[in-house]
Amino acid sequence: RRLAAAHDVEDLRRIARRRTPASVFDYVDGAAETESADRRNVDAFGRVEFVPQVLRDVSSVDPSVRILGKPAAMPLIFAPTGFTRMMHHEGEIAVARVAERVGVPYAISTMGTTSPEDVAAAAPGSDRWFQLYMWRDRSASQELMARAEDAGYTTLVLTVDVPVAGARLRDLRSGMTLPPSLNARSFAGIARHPHWWINVLTRDPLKFAALEGGAGQFMELTDRILDPSVTSRDLDWLRQTWRGRIVVKGVLSVEGARDIVDRGVDAIVVSNHGGRQLDRAVAPLDVLPDMRSALQRDAEIYLDGGVRSGTDVAAAVALGADAVMIGRPYLYGLMAGGARRTAGVRPLPAGFHPHPGPPGGWFGGRRGPSPPAPPDGTWLS
Numbered sequence: 001r002r003l004a005a006a007h008d009v010e011d012l013r014r015i016a017r018r019r020t021p022a023s024v025f026d027y028v029d030g031a032a033e034t035e036s037a038d039r040r041n042v043d044a045f046g047r048v049e050f051v052p053q054v055l056r057d058v059s060s061v062d063p064s065v066r067i068l069g070k071p072a073a074m075p076l077i078f079a080p081t082g083f084t085r086m087m088h089h090e091g092e093i094a095v096a097r098v099a100e101r102v103g104v105p106y107a108i109s110t111m112g113t114t115s116p117e118d119v120a121a122a123a124p125g126s127d128r129w130f131q132l133y134m135w136r137d138r139s140a141s142q143e144l145m146a147r148a149e150d151a152g153y154t155t156l157v158l159t160v161d162v163p164v165a166g167a168r169l170r171d172l173r174s175g176m177t178l179p180p181s182l183n184a185r186s187f188a189g190i191a192r193h194p195h196w197w198i199n200v201l202t203r204d205p206l207k208f209a210a211l212e213g214g215a216g217q218f219m220e221l222t223d224r225i226l227d228p229s230v231t232s233r234d235l236d237w238l239r240q241t242w243r244g245r246i247v248v249k250g251v252l253s254v255e256g257a258r259d260i261v262d263r264g265v266d267a268i269v270v271s272n273h274g275g276r277q278l279d280r281a282v283a284p285l286d287v288l289p290d291m292r293s294a295l296q297r298d299a300e301i302y303l304d305g306g307v308r309s310g311t312d313v314a315a316a317v318a319l320g321a322d323a324v325m326i327g328r329p330y331l332y333g334l335m336a337g338g339a340r341r342t343a344g345v346r347p348l349p350a351g352f353h354p355h356p357g358p359p360g361g362w363f364g365g366r367r368g369p370s371p372p373a374p375p376d377g378t379w380l381s
Ligand code: FNR
Pocket: 027, 028, 029, 041, 079, 080, 081, 082, 109, 110, 111, 131, 159, 249, 271, 272, 273, 274, 275, 276, 304, 305, 306, 307, 325, 326, 327, 328, 329, 331
């Protein structure tokens, strides 16, 4: 009933806040340091003014586009977001099914909580993208790419704006760990949300494989796993290793974009990671027009950060984006109601059950035989 009363993303955000333990909500909602970059992302859209044309025949409007050559129902892509099953036990599978039903691509995260094979099996008709962080262990990155390719992922998204972890103060203050652990600070929040506890913790015991060193705070885990020495030379390696399309996500400087595109990538995402990395980073919308004039049609340009409505999508497209990505908006929806309450989305298949996964484990339900474990057991999902 509450969901029926949600008319925009802010309404979903309010419901999500009530339904989720504060530390989990803050992990999604928060950003780096003073969170000014996140606010700026949203404000940049607020400053856009439209001058509508009138007396046009709009009786039939078709928002469909081609994204990297493939038809999409609208210029929208579901951005990669880590630890999605922490927000709701249906996690990536719910998101993938919605993407499949709506007809837009979904990029699953390296920090995902469902394996790429399971996402592919649950939404076989979706346009599947795989987001890569470069791991300190390159052979682990290569193995992930091989698995994604085998599971039919068409596009690799290399995220380049996390050389080191952003300073997310809400997470430091809440003491949130990945996976969530019961401690004096988290207990109160979890106790106030028994529904979340039952759905997330008891149905799918949280297992985050990469966390062999045990649960840790986000910043510590990120710095333990990701390689801060990545440069544009690694793009040449990537171009030789991945046969499909390559998108580089997290670009804000026009000169940087030129170098990236000259190395043969197919698209860039103008993004400040939803303000979660560098506080006071410029708003992507503010650099978009310059980016488009510099790159012309040499690469597709997507934008993310602060997109909260269809009007925002129209503004970004009018200012030069081929499509936008959204992160928090779909996570608020997931936290507010999961997929089953969304009209037309199929429930999880019968027989879907928690499974410990390969050695090192991954956090997730699965059916059928387990895919091979990654070489070093560090697969995060
Ligand atoms: C993210 N984002 C992200 N990006 C990425 O490349 N890999 C990842 O694992 C994650 N994880 C992640 C978790 C959460 C909870 C959020 C909110 C975001 C960033 C994401 O892809 C995207 O850039 C931003 O979310 C876009 O901003 P909005 O739409 O959230 O304002």
